[in-house]
Amino acid sequence: MTSNEPAAHDAVVLAGGGARRLGGADKPGVRVGGRALLDRVLGACSDARTTVVVADPRPTARPVRWAREDPPGAGPVAALDAGLRHTAADDVLVLSADLPFLAADTVRRLLTALRAGAAEGVLLTDADGRDQPLVAAYRTAALRRELAVLTAGEGGLTGLPLRRLTAGLDLTRVPDPVASFDCDTWDDIAAARARIREHDHVLDEWISAVKDELGIDLDVDTGALLDLARDAAHGVARPAAPLTTFLVGYAAAQAEGGPEAVAEAARKAAALALRWAEEAEQEKAEQQEADKPGGSGPDAG
Template structure:
């Protein structure tokens, strides 16, 4: 009897931080149209992907699993370490939870990694060439191996430096992160709110 293979990719969403530039508020909970920044992202991710959010648990528009970084607020590398403990798929697409329009980019990154068997990661860049390690597709085991023993407060770029990687330029507004009042206003303008 044939079995149906499970999904190949998990979406790992970091949503545990606050933003000093946004008054210390949780960016992912900010209203965006009829939902929130996080829900806008979650709704745009492929329906067949399991989703794991790292942060304070809350109600979302689709079923997700939750993990919490140690310590809470310990930074993106601590969030990756906490999330990767629950990822069982061969690849994961990491997306910052404050990137409400990154759903299509996540799909493009996963497809690019599938076409690049020699790479551990395909990392998104914005149109100015800035590398976005929290908008990238990773081979799960390679990312686990690249993490430091003590991930709290570790530099994310140091993790990236331990991986064989290529980049993929992503179109606007896929790389828009809502970390300032101006960026939040732009996101609201995009959705007509």
């Protein structure tokens, strides 16, 4: 690994709870913004070298490794132990499968804070200041050390709460009431669904959902594409907006390019739309001049 490459990390996602407050519903599969909660979390940690989901296998938007605590339903500490057995990186993300607003930038922030300090873990706190140990990055060795201590105790890991594990760790806390929001009840699900449809969030949420659905991992300047659509609609015709943005994407794909290819294709299309608009304005001005009394139109003289 060169100095310019990010350090490798793994991710363990706990997705095997009973969801009692959801009436036993399949919580990881509940959709928010058209995507299963589990897939939203998997999208946020897609940079992990290995992602282990502790639950019974199910279809997911991207490939993962599956694990199960023994016995199933033995609790979060036992589930974490089962997941860690499939990891090898020095740092590991530990996430629950019900975080509708977890994003890749939050994951990077957790990992950056962990690597910049001496703490054994960095976790988010929620709106009430409570620790959220399932939205966190940890040093893998520290987790294994504490798991070994708990395993040696009477009764082992079954039924233990996560606070028994994290109590022995040196932790850094980062307040984030949005990314730490989890869905334990149907009211939480309703609140999450309502939030993503708010004006300030809906476009980003929609673009993320479409990319996930189509299997696209590409960051583009959505502002530039929206400007292009506006220029095509105003300078050419309203139906030209979606068709033009489609053709820009197709051109970038044909060029086998990334964000730069999209930006270049959008620039060319925007310049063309501007030329169309300028021609239309010129023709309009010439027609107005010709329509004046004594003008130089085709019927003049």
